[in-house]
Amino acid sequence: MKNFYIFTAAAVVATILAVLFVPGVDDFVERTFQVYLGRAAR
Amino acid sequence: MKLFRRVVIVIFCLLLIPIAAVATAGAKQRFEDGPNRVFSGGPLVAGELHSGPDPDWSFVSEVPTIEMQLLSPAQSRRIWIAEHENKIYVWSGYMGNPIGRIWKRWPVQAERDGRAVIRINGVRYERQLKRIQSGDLLDGLTATITEKYPSATTRAAVEAGDVWVFEAAPRS
Numbered sequence: 001m002k003n004f005y006i007f008t009a010a011a012v013v014a015t016i017l018a019v020l021f022v023p024g025v026d027d028f029v030e031r032t033f034q035v036y037l038g039r040a041a042r
Numbered sequence: 043m044k045l046f047r048r049v050v051i052v053i054f055c056l057l058l059i060p061i062a063a064v065a066t067a068g069a070k071q072r073f074e075d076g077p078n079r080v081f082s083g084g085p086l087v088a089g090e091l092h093s094g095p096d097p098d099w100s101f102v103s104e105v106p107t108i109e110m111q112l113l114s115p116a117q118s119r120r121i122w123i124a125e126h127e128n129k130i131y132v133w134s135g136y137m138g139n140p141i142g143r144i145w146k147r148w149p150v151q152a153e154r155d156g157r158a159v160i161r162i163n164g165v166r167y168e169r170q171l172k173r174i175q176s177g178d179l180l181d182g183l184t185a186t187i188t189e190k191y192p193s194a195t196t197r198a199a200v201e202a203g204d205v206w207v208f209e210a211a212p213r214s
Contacts, residue, residue: 001048008055012062019066027078029067034080040141 072117076109076161080145082117083109089164096212099125103190105162108132110210112148112171113157119148122191123162123210126183130210132160132171133187133195138204149173149206160210171208176201183207 018025068081077083086109102108102125110132111118124131134149136142143150152158156171174180180197187195199205 001051004052004055008058011059015059015063016066019063020070026067026070029063030071030079030081033064033067037080037141037145 076111077118077120079120082119083111084118085116086111086118086159086161086166089161089166092165092167096128099128099130102130102162109161110148111159111161112151112155113159114155115151117148118161122187122193123160124183124186124190126179126186130169131174131183131187131207132210133200133205133207135193135195135199135205137206138202149208152208153206156208157213158210167210168213169210170213172211174200174207174209175203180207 019029020026071078071081071083074083075085075087102123105123107120108123109118110121121132121134124133134146136146137149152171153173156173158169158171160167160169174183180200184195184197184200187193195205200207
């Protein structure tokens with residue numbers, strides 16, 4: 001499990017950095033979120 | 043039992059990744075000049091501030107979305123707009139739905155303090171949002187809305203409170 005926790009923490013940090021600094025990632029996240037939010041609200 | 047606990051932990055940990063992505067993207071947008079899609083943006087800063095009499099608003103029928111910022115709180119979002127009898131209107135659906143009410147907080151905020159700034163084609167306009175809950179005006183307005191957008195907005199939905207409609211009137 002310890003390795004899994006390390007992997008999760010690394011993935012979360014990598015995700016945050018990608019959203020903050022890689023062009024287009026924030027828009028992709030928002031677009032995907034919009035799809036699920038729209039479905040949930042209907 | 044131990045296996046079940048581990049499965050729950052694994053699912054929780056994997057869910058943290060998309061949650062972190064959404065939270066980060068939402069927080070990042072708050073520092074931007076305007077919104078992007080669903081996440082609120084910061085105050086509308088760029089663009090000429092319109093002064094003088096209102097323009098002929100018929101041009102908004104060609105505008106798919108606008109950016110709108112309330113003064114309190116100073117956050118902006120992207121919304122649909124309709125023009126009817128040379129007045130402009132914004133609205134929010136899903137207001138009869140609990141998830142929609144969590145998602146769409148601006149209508150409640152606008153009813154409390156309707157001062158707003160809208161940005162259309164790079165020009166900012168100071169407006170006062172006035173909620174319209176009933177009246178014959180809604181027949182023509184909802185017809186305009188459904189003609190422009192894939193929307194099921196009806197007078198009945200507005201009067202039932204499922205859709206909140208605001209006139210974006212000049213700020214006096």
